[in-house]
Amino acid sequence: MAISPSSEPDIVRLGLLGFGNVGAAFVQLVVQQADTIESRTGIRLEVARVGVRNLSDSRQKQLVQGVMSTDVQALVADPDVDLIVEVMGGIDPARDLITYALKNGKPVVTANKTLLSQFGAELFAVSDSCGVDLLFEAAVAGGIPFVRALRESLRGEPIRRVMGIVNGTTNYILTKMTEDGAQYADALAEAQQLGFAETDPTADVEGHDAAAKAAIIASIAFGAHVVAADVYCEGISSITAADISIAHRLGYVVKLLAIAEQAAGSQDVAVRVHPAMVPITHPLASVRDSYNAVFIEGDAVGSLMFYGRGAGGMPTASAVLGDVIDAAVNLRKGTHADIGTFTQVSIKAIADISSQYLLGFDVADKPGVLHAITGVFARHGVSIRQAEQEGIGEDARLVFITHAARESDVQNCLREFGELDAVKKSLGFIRVIGE
Amino acid sequence: MAISPSSEPDIVRLGLLGFGNVGAAFVQLVVQQADTIESRTGIRLEVARVGVRNLSDSRQKQLVQGVMSTDVQALVADPDVDLIVEVMGGIDPARDLITYALKNGKPVVTANKTLLSQFGAELFAVSDSCGVDLLFEAAVAGGIPFVRALRESLRGEPIRRVMGIVNGTTNYILTKMTEDGAQYADALAEAQQLGFAETDPTADVEGHDAAAKAAIIASIAFGAHVVAADVYCEGISSITAADISIAHRLGYVVKLLAIAEQAAGSQDVAVRVHPAMVPITHPLASVRDSYNAVFIEGDAVGSLMFYGRGAGGMPTASAVLGDVIDAAVNLRKGTHADIGTFTQVSIKAIADISSQYLLGFDVADKPGVLHAITGVFARHGVSIRQAEQEGIGEDARLVFITHAARESDVQNCLREFGELDAVKKSLGFIRVIGE
Numbered sequence: 001m002a003i004s005p006s007s008e009p010d011i012v013r014l015g016l017l018g019f020g021n022v023g024a025a026f027v028q029l030v031v032q033q034a035d036t037i038e039s040r041t042g043i044r045l046e047v048a049r050v051g052v053r054n055l056s057d058s059r060q061k062q063l064v065q066g067v068m069s070t071d072v073q074a075l076v077a078d079p080d081v082d083l084i085v086e087v088m089g090g091i092d093p094a095r096d097l098i099t100y101a102l103k104n105g106k107p108v109v110t111a112n113k114t115l116l117s118q119f120g121a122e123l124f125a126v127s128d129s130c131g132v133d134l135l136f137e138a139a140v141a142g143g144i145p146f147v148r149a150l151r152e153s154l155r156g157e158p159i160r161r162v163m164g165i166v167n168g169t170t171n172y173i174l175t176k177m178t179e180d181g182a183q184y185a186d187a188l189a190e191a192q193q194l195g196f197a198e199t200d201p202t203a204d205v206e207g208h209d210a211a212a213k214a215a216i217i218a219s220i221a222f223g224a225h226v227v228a229a230d231v232y233c234e235g236i237s238s239i240t241a242a243d244i245s246i247a248h249r250l251g252y253v254v255k256l257l258a259i260a261e262q263a264a265g266s267q268d269v270a271v272r273v274h275p276a277m278v279p280i281t282h283p284l285a286s287v288r289d290s291y292n293a294v295f296i297e298g299d300a301v302g303s304l305m306f307y308g309r310g311a312g313g314m315p316t317a318s319a320v321l322g323d324v325i326d327a328a329v330n331l332r333k334g335t336h337a338d339i340g341t342f343t344q345v346s347i348k349a350i351a352d353i354s355s356q357y358l359l360g361f362d363v364a365d366k367p368g369v370l371h372a373i374t375g376v377f378a379r380h381g382v383s384i385r386q387a388e389q390e391g392i393g394e395d396a397r398l399v400f401i402t403h404a405a406r407e408s409d410v411q412n413c414l415r416e417f418g419e420l421d422a423v424k425k426s427l428g429f430i431r432v433i434g435e
Numbered sequence: 436m437a438i439s440p441s442s443e444p445d446i447v448r449l450g451l452l453g454f455g456n457v458g459a460a461f462v463q464l465v466v467q468q469a470d471t472i473e474s475r476t477g478i479r480l481e482v483a484r485v486g487v488r489n490l491s492d493s494r495q496k497q498l499v500q501g502v503m504s505t506d507v508q509a510l511v512a513d514p515d516v517d518l519i520v521e522v523m524g525g526i527d528p529a530r531d532l533i534t535y536a537l538k539n540g541k542p543v544v545t546a547n548k549t550l551l552s553q554f555g556a557e558l559f560a561v562s563d564s565c566g567v568d569l570l571f572e573a574a575v576a577g578g579i580p581f582v583r584a585l586r587e588s589l590r591g592e593p594i595r596r597v598m599g600i601v602n603g604t605t606n607y608i609l610t611k612m613t614e615d616g617a618q619y620a621d622a623l624a625e626a627q628q629l630g631f632a633e634t635d636p637t638a639d640v641e642g643h644d645a646a647a648k649a650a651i652i653a654s655i656a657f658g659a660h661v662v663a664a665d666v667y668c669e670g671i672s673s674i675t676a677a678d679i680s681i682a683h684r685l686g687y688v689v690k691l692l693a694i695a696e697q698a699a700g701s702q703d704v705a706v707r708v709h710p711a712m713v714p715i716t717h718p719l720a721s722v723r724d725s726y727n728a729v730f731i732e733g734d735a736v737g738s739l740m741f742y743g744r745g746a747g748g749m750p751t752a753s754a755v756l757g758d759v760i761d762a763a764v765n766l767r768k769g770t771h772a773d774i775g776t777f778t779q780v781s782i783k784a785i786a787d788i789s790s791q792y793l794l795g796f797d798v799a800d801k802p803g804v805l806h807a808i809t810g811v812f813a814r815h816g817v818s819i820r821q822a823e824q825e826g827i828g829e830d831a832r833l834v835f836i837t838h839a840a841r842e843s844d845v846q847n848c849l850r851e852f853g854e855l856d857a858v859k860k861s862l863g864f865i866r867v868i869g870e
Contacts, residue, residue, distance in 0.1 A: 030591075149580040304744075
């Protein structure tokens with residue numbers, strides 16, 4: 001490995017908070033890449049101290065004694081630590097430790113989506129007022145370096161919409177349902193067996209993990225205060241093999257999307273997580289298994305997509321390391337990344353969003369039924385783009401895809417459909433991403 | 436639009452060199468986004484002067500008199516210009532103007548792939564020694580912000596291979612050949628009619644444009660001195676509808692790829708442009724029409740892909756604007772982006788690369804032919820992964836896909852096949868990207 005012409009390496013000492021999968025992978029990666037990083041930047045990274053809540057894990061005992069400590073507060077204060085890497089997760093004590101570090105002039109790199117989706121604005125303000133880096137590439141979509149792209153490369157771009165497949169568990173389940181025709185419960189069980197889903201899968205399958213990431217995406221895409229509680233959220237647990245099959249027949253795949261939108265000239269931000277039908281020719285449709293992707297639509301740049309591993313020790317550690325190098329270089333230059341300002345915005349209610357919708361019904365197969373149903377759509381100003389009817393015994397199954405419509409109008413239609421005698425069963429609706 | 440709390444805006448005055456599609460789109464975008472950029476960064480961008488080689492274009496005369504000038508040297512020297520945006524293209528006078536600007540402390544943003552693929556190392560050295568930004572996101576893959584990702588986010592990543600679809604013209608032609616079964620000449624004519632290909636399409640279809648981008652990609656991915664002349668280059672003009680059809684039947688699509696590779700622990704860099712068969716499940720296979728994408732493989736991060744518009748006025752202007760904001764913020768902070776060091780490397784000869792290959796032959800359909808052919812493969816240590824034979828009249832067509840093999844061994848096989856009586860016609864070979 002070529003050594004940079006400058007004489008003595010400039011050592012930046014890292015204090016690591018947390019030593020789970022990501023922490024362990026990070027230490028391994030830093031050791032392996034230290035020479036390369038030094039040759040390219042003149043800076044040598046060293047993991048000086050590692051703080052954990054308890055020392056029970058045998059893996060932790062492998063680390064040289066003296067490096068490992070349970071006094072995380074002392075670690076942050078330690079004058080031998082220049083830069084903090086927070087991969088412990090959760091709100092407490094991460095929130096206080098990061099604040100303390102920033103106030104003491106120590107840059108922080110974090111992978112903590114839960115914390116940033118609730119207290120991001122507070123922490124960004126501390127970072128800004130202290131003039132110290134708080135970087136978080138790994139907090140959304142793991143190894144995919146799109147946070148920096150949004151924060152820096154696209155700062156001048158009029159972004160209209162960001163749509164992300166940001167949860168690997170649900171994408172794995174939906175891929176199995178799509179490609180193998182599996183039922184939800186079976187695909188979930190397989191994901192659990194392979195370690196792609198937790199024993200309690202709620203946070204993933206009900207969309208809460210994606211909602212936290214959606215809040216962070218909306219914040220940086222639109223320079224807006226958005227927290228996890230602002231995000232409308234539906235998961236995938238009610239998606240059936242029949243939904244997937246209807247979608248397939250009509251040229252779509254079902255994906256769980258985190259969507260953040262801001263119309264031109266508007267201060268309102270719409271932010272939500274729900275299953276959606278994505279046209280098979282759309283780049284997001286080709287994102288399979290546990291992969292993640294973030295699709296960005298801007299007025300000038302057009303369509304962009306960033307694709308990669310959204311989780312896993314090594315991919316996440318790679319994103320953390322990118323931030324650490326950046327923060328270390330900035331520290332030595334006496335500068336810091338520009339976090340930008342975050343304005344207060346109104347969050348658009350889900351009733352007020354505009355989308356295309358797929359609606360399905362089982363109806364009595366007799367004269368006048370289609371007329372009654374289309375009458376409801378017409379009265380609420382919902383225009384139909386595509387309709388399909390198939391016989392099922394004495395009944396018929398009707399499937400409609402609407403043009404873009406206001407969600408409240410579609411909800412009103414659904415209410416009225418429930419009152420029609422001819423409608424035996426509503427199959428509900430799924431939002432549809434337009435071409 | 437919310438105004439940042441700081442009182443007076445800090446104006447950064449831009450000097451634009453060149454006023455073609457990209458330059459005109461850039462001016463439009465700056466005017467439209469100036470308020471947003473100011474609210475997010477505290478900096479107001481103004482296009483102070485525009486330099487062109489001559490004032491013949493009527494579009495140029497629309498610009499306020501006094502802003503436009505043909506004295507480009509004076510523009511760069513003008514004390515009322517803080518930052519240079521070079522979108523004129525070509526080597527001269529861009530090379531001298533950029534050097535002059537950097538030496539006078541003026542950051543430069545350029546979209547000039549031709550210049551950087553030949554004199555990048557020289558210009559990066561000037562930028563580094565002057566401590567002044569030279570940013571070039573738009574020089575490769577237009578609107579896709581992956582140069583910053585490679586330069587910053589992935590600085591610590593052990594990158595093994597980068598594969599890019601970096602030429603929209605050829606991707607459009609290959610997409611038409613794949614999806615409509617078009618012959619090369621017809622697809623090219625359609626591309627020319629739609630403005631996706633030049634009247635003289637040589638630079639695109641023979642791979643020279645992609646080769647310049649490959650050199651820049653290899654330079655930043657591996658911190659290596661690589662110039663366009665180092666890049667082995669084959670275009671798509673000899674790809675036939677039959678090639679596309681064989682690829683399709685075997686589960687592949689044909690793409691023109693720019694590939695840069697560096698094996699772990701090696702200082703050698705392999706860099707080349709050629710058509711390749713890409714498995715249909717590979718993310719690059721779903722990149723259609725004139726879209727571009729760059730696929731990165733790293734030991735830690737796994738697979739990443741960046742997708743978007745590789746050309747066009749507005750997408751390119753968006754990438755230029757991202758760099759301009761970055762350079763303007765850095766200018767006001769008195770800092771600059773870290774360009775990293777570039778080491779001298781050996782460029783691996785095409786004969787020494789390792790790849791999978793598809794080879795096809797028309798042979799006499801008689802006993803012993805397959806035995807003779809497989810004997811040649813065996814003698815050169817080339818192992819077969821897949822073989823297919825179909826009858827064509829009295830002859831047979833044989834198609835083989837090899838396991839990874841050394842290119843020189845495959846070339847030696849081809850030479851011997853030419854000497855076999857049974858081989859009536861060699862259909863040549865195409866390199867194959869493994870799963």
